[in-house]
Amino acid sequence: MSKTIKIRRGLDVNLLGEAEKVIADAKRSQIYAINPADFHNMTPKMVVKVGDKVKAGSVLFKDKYNMDINYVSSVAGTVKDIVRGEKRRILSVLVEADATDEYENIDISNVGNLDASGAKSFLMNSGLWPFIKMRPLDVVARPEDEPKAIFISGFDSSPLAPDYDFTLHGKDKEFQAGIDILNKLSKGGVHLSLRNGNSDPALKNAKNCKIHSISGPHPAGNVGVQIHHISPINKGEIVWTVNAQDVAIIGATALTGKYIPTRLVALTGEKAKNRKHYRTLIGTSIGSIVEGNIEGENNRIISGNVLTGGKVTSEDYLGFYHSQITIIPEGNEFKFFLSNGWLGLGFGRFSISHAYPSWISKSKKFKVDTNLNGEERAFVVSEEYEKVFPFDILPVQLVKAAITDDIDNMEKLGIYEVAPEDFALCELICTSKIQSQEHIRKGLDLIQKECM
Amino acid sequence: MKFLRNIFDNAHHKLNKSEKTKKYFPLVDALDTLVFTPNHTTQKGAHIRDAIDLKRTMMFVILAMIPCLLFGMYNVGHWHYNALGETSTLLDNFLYGALKVIPIIAVSYAVGLGVEFIFAIKNGHSVQEGFLVSGMLIPLIMPVDVPLWMVGVATIFAVVIGKEVFGGTGMNIINIALTARAFLFFAHPTSMTGDNTWIAGIKGMKENTAKIKELADNGKEIPQSLLDSPQLFNYGTADSVDVVSGATSLGDLATAKAKYEEAAVALSKGKDDVFKSLIEEGDKVASKAVSLSDTFWGIEPGSVGETSAFAALLGAAFLLWVGIASWKVMTSFFLGGLSIAGLFYAMGGNPFYEVDPIHQLMYGGFMFGMVFMITDPVTAAQTSTGKFFYGFIGGALGILIRMGNPAYPEGVMLGILIANVCAPTIDHMVIRANVKRRMKRLKTA
Numbered sequence: 001m002s003k004t005i006k007i008r009r010g011l012d013v014n015l016l017g018e019a020e021k022v023i024a025d026a027k028r029s030q031i032y033a034i035n036p037a038d039f040h041n042m043t044p045k046m047v048v049k050v051g052d053k054v055k056a057g058s059v060l061f062k063d064k065y066n067m068d069i070n071y072v073s074s075v076a077g078t079v080k081d082i083v084r085g086e087k088r089r090i091l092s093v094l095v096e097a098d099a100t101d102e103y104e105n106i107d108i109s110n111v112g113n114l115d116a117s118g119a120k121s122f123l124m125n126s127g128l129w130p131f132i133k134m135r136p137l138d139v140v141a142r143p144e145d146e147p148k149a150i151f152i153s154g155f156d157s158s159p160l161a162p163d164y165d166f167t168l169h170g171k172d173k174e175f176q177a178g179i180d181i182l183n184k185l186s187k188g189g190v191h192l193s194l195r196n197g198n199s200d201p202a203l204k205n206a207k208n209c210k211i212h213s214i215s216g217p218h219p220a221g222n223v224g225v226q227i228h229h230i231s232p233i234n235k236g237e238i239v240w241t242v243n244a245q246d247v248a249i250i251g252a253t254a255l256t257g258k259y260i261p262t263r264l265v266a267l268t269g270e271k272a273k274n275r276k277h278y279r280t281l282i283g284t285s286i287g288s289i290v291e292g293n294i295e296g297e298n299n300r301i302i303s304g305n306v307l308t309g310g311k312v313t314s315e316d317y318l319g320f321y322h323s324q325i326t327i328i329p330e331g332n333e334f335k336f337f338l339s340n341g342w343l344g345l346g347f348g349r350f351s352i353s354h355a356y357p358s359w360i361s362k363s364k365k366f367k368v369d370t371n372l373n374g375e376e377r378a379f380v381v382s383e384e385y386e387k388v389f390p391f392d393i394l395p396v397q398l399v400k401a402a403i404t405d406d407i408d409n410m411e412k413l414g415i416y417e418v419a420p421e422d423f424a425l426c427e428l429i430c431t432s433k434i435q436s437q438e439h440i441r442k443g444l445d446l447i448q449k450e451c452m
Numbered sequence: 453m454k455f456l457r458n459i460f461d462n463a464h465h466k467l468n469k470s471e472k473t474k475k476y477f478p479l480v481d482a483l484d485t486l487v488f489t490p491n492h493t494t495q496k497g498a499h500i501r502d503a504i505d506l507k508r509t510m511m512f513v514i515l516a517m518i519p520c521l522l523f524g525m526y527n528v529g530h531w532h533y534n535a536l537g538e539t540s541t542l543l544d545n546f547l548y549g550a551l552k553v554i555p556i557i558a559v560s561y562a563v564g565l566g567v568e569f570i571f572a573i574k575n576g577h578s579v580q581e582g583f584l585v586s587g588m589l590i591p592l593i594m595p596v597d598v599p600l601w602m603v604g605v606a607t608i609f610a611v612v613i614g615k616e617v618f619g620g621t622g623m624n625i626i627n628i629a630l631t632a633r634a635f636l637f638f639a640h641p642t643s644m645t646g647d648n649t650w651i652a653g654i655k656g657m658k659e660n661t662a663k664i665k666e667l668a669d670n671g672k673e674i675p676q677s678l679l680d681s682p683q684l685f686n687y688g689t690a691d692s693v694d695v696v697s698g699a700t701s702l703g704d705l706a707t708a709k710a711k712y713e714e715a716a717v718a719l720s721k722g723k724d725d726v727f728k729s730l731i732e733e734g735d736k737v738a739s740k741a742v743s744l745s746d747t748f749w750g751i752e753p754g755s756v757g758e759t760s761a762f763a764a765l766l767g768a769a770f771l772l773w774v775g776i777a778s779w780k781v782m783t784s785f786f787l788g789g790l791s792i793a794g795l796f797y798a799m800g801g802n803p804f805y806e807v808d809p810i811h812q813l814m815y816g817g818f819m820f821g822m823v824f825m826i827t828d829p830v831t832a833a834q835t836s837t838g839k840f841f842y843g844f845i846g847g848a849l850g851i852l853i854r855m856g857n858p859a860y861p862e863g864v865m866l867g868i869l870i871a872n873v874c875a876p877t878i879d880h881m882v883i884r885a886n887v888k889r890r891m892k893r894l895k896t897a
Contacts (some may be wrong), residue, residue: 013500234894307497328500334488335455341489342507349503354775355512356503370493372506375485377580378622381509382834383778394886396834412887420497426499431506432622437497 004112013159019266032283033317057104057259071126076102103258119184131246138419149188155195157221158305162266165200178251269327289313302326308423331371377432388425402443478572482579485669516767520757525549532652556591582621589629592757595649602603606632626872647698650753701741705804706861708738712802738803758820768823777827779845788847831872835882846871
């Protein structure tokens with residue numbers, strides 16, 4: 001193993017409401033949904049109609065511009081509805097689940113001997129392909145690309161995130177099988193980064209991949225940060241990334257021939273009760289996990305973590321890539337300026353700024369709500385983002401280039417290396433409340449349209 | 453709280469009733485958001501946000517200015533009574549100073565915020581907080597006897613030309629408060645520099661004293677009303693006018709420097725006696741410059757808040773403690789000034805250059821500029837490396853203009869303004885270096 005890469009700039013956001021390391025079975029959701037919106041910039045082409053019977057692993061829709069990529073159902077059941085939004089855009093495909101699952105048969109007879117194109121078609125046919133994302137752009141990978149390497153982050157450093165050492169414990173075989181398949185896709189091989197080089201045996205003992213050691217605060221676990229420090233992406237290069245838990249799903253499918261997208265979802269956040277890891281399937285309804293587990297009213301339910309997740313209600317469905325649900329109080333109340341508003345003493349309020357006393361107790365776990373704590377302003381304070389942005393990239397200048405649709409400068413300043421999630425901390429600590437994740441996403445969209 | 457909240461809710465409700473009144477939304481909104489942090493929640497991106505906002509940041513800068521302000525008030529009174537030759541208590545000094553300074557603050561805020569409100573209503577955006585700091589900085593860098601209408605005009609100029617034409621808070625290129633000062637400095641130099649501006653009431657004192665002297669010299673009767681005038685040097689000591697020149701230490705030193713230069717010319721023409729008397733005169737003027745300890749604590753005439761290096765350093769300690777001002781800019785500004793002052797000190801040749809470099813930096817507005825002006829994040833360089841260059845340029849130019857330029861006895865204002873103008877170029881260089889690094893990686897890869 002190579003030397004430990006030390007991330008110095010960053011911030012561990014210590015929040016109240018960690019999930020216990022206990023696994024519970026979530027009740028089977030009545031409806032499971034795959035939301036095309038989870039796959040950024042993908043246009044779905046429906047394969048099924050309302051009323052069709054499907055099995056777990058049956059194709060629901062395909063990527064309209066790459067008809068080889070299948071998006072499949074998590075469960076067996078009946079297609080209940082295809083929810084459309086503005087301009088008839090498909091928002092969600094709902095499958096009413098049968099009591100038990102029947103599975104599509106996936107041919108795994110020669111999985112061990114596949115070449116690159118064989119591995120690609122195996123992943124695309126079986127509906128596993130969407131787990132592979134690409135950098136730049138942070139969208140589902142394009143099969144025709146020749147990636148420089150494949151990166152897997154072996155830990156999640158975001159607030160209250162599930163611990164992979166726990167969720168992947170005992171999945172040694174599945175994880176290894178996943179790596180073996182991914183290894184066929186790129187000549188550059190598979191890179192796996194572990195926190196301080198140590199981890200559960202399932203990850204630590206993985207073979208056929210290069211293991212890196214990374215230490216430091218969030219966003220050390222962001223795969224973009226790891227790529228930047230191991231082998232930065234230049235213009236024209238492409239890297240694929242897969243979430244460690246999804247590697248195990250890929251592996252399990254390759255071993256069993258059945259598509260079983262199991263998720264261990266961590267229920268976290270100050271307002272969540274029975275904070276445990278719930279075993280369920282991708283696309284489950286949020287309600288099947290949070291029902292009866294919410295404390296009080298007026299809460300924000302987040303599919304994912306507080307930095308990058310999506311705002312949902314208990315009628316919505318778990319995001320495709322998410323393995324965490326966070327519940328925190330809404331902050332939709334006025335705060336009097338001297339008591340708990342902008343000029344209060346502010347004990348116990350989360351802030352990285354020394355203008356609040358909270359920095360004195362670094363290990364304290366904070367209660368937070370969703371109040372914006374101010375209004376959006378122009379950039380005034382400088383060298384703020386740099387404190388939590390461990391790239392050799394000038395973050396404010398890049399955000400400004402993105403705001404002004406300046407493709408030339410975005411390219412020069414390193415847009416190819418970043419994803420919106422890398423700017424989540426910048427957004428969190430911004431005095432001027434600039435929506436940098438959204439700006440970067442729009443910048444990437446423009447790059448995708450004009451340059452890729 | 454509930455009661456206050458209802459008032460604002462009512463006001464918003466009434467404003468929203470008709471299209472005509474809707475545009476006055478920023479007026480109510482500004483007050484509302486001042487009293488209540490709004491109930492806005494995150495809708496996109498990160499769901500939680502840091503508790504810090506621009507209002508708190510700005511308010512902390514104002515807090516940091518309080519030592520300068522309070523000491524400034526005291527100092528105004530101190531020099532006023534000193535010029536009158538009267539003894540006064542600390543409280544007398546402070547109260548007199550407050551009476552002189554508070555109107556300037558009031559005018560600065562009223563005019564500046566007025567302009568901000570007009571632009572907010574016209575452009576339909578909410579009022580941003582930038583002027584909260586500028587409005588306090590402007591009075592602190594004005595001579596105490598500046599006419600209030602000038603403060604008003606300068607503030608309008610600074611806010612409109614310095615900021616709003618560029619798009620408001622966060623968009624300006626040069627420091628707002630210094631724009632106001634520079635405007636007056638060039639438009640009304642007699643009210644901004646010289647011997648008659650730094651001590652409250654000194655102009656009237658000088659005029660009245662001169663009148664009495666003239667009447668007495670001509671053997672005429674002096675009207676009692678003139679003798680009773682409060683604006684009068686203590687007539688018992690007729691020399692007061694000479695004793696209290698009203699110039700700042702820097703003014704005295706610049707005069708001394710000029711005398712030495714004249715002396716050098718005289719010497720080259722072989723006029724030895726003229727040379728000697730000029731040198732003597734120069735030394736005499738230079739000796740009026742205050743000592744290091746006085747200028748450190750701030751017991752000298754000058755702009756309202758700038759005289760005390762100690763008060764400025766208290767502010768600096770606070771700003772660095774809360775992490776709002778950049779230590780990089782402050783340190784490099786100090787080093788920039790120190791290196792130029794050191795250079796002139798090594799060169800020597802006249803009393804101005806021969807001031808100990810540290811002593812030199814304590815004079816005038818250098819320390820105040822270092823803490824509150826050059827550190828303005830909007831007009832400073834934004835990049836980490838850029839900040840070192842930016843600060844150094846500001847400090848070096850400030851002292852260079854102060855010591856090298858015969859026209860202005862103080863150069864810190866101009867030094868900082870020039871550094872402001874250079875900041876985007878400095879940033880551009882730093883950004884280009886970063887871009888180059890990435891390009892190089894592409895080539896080697």
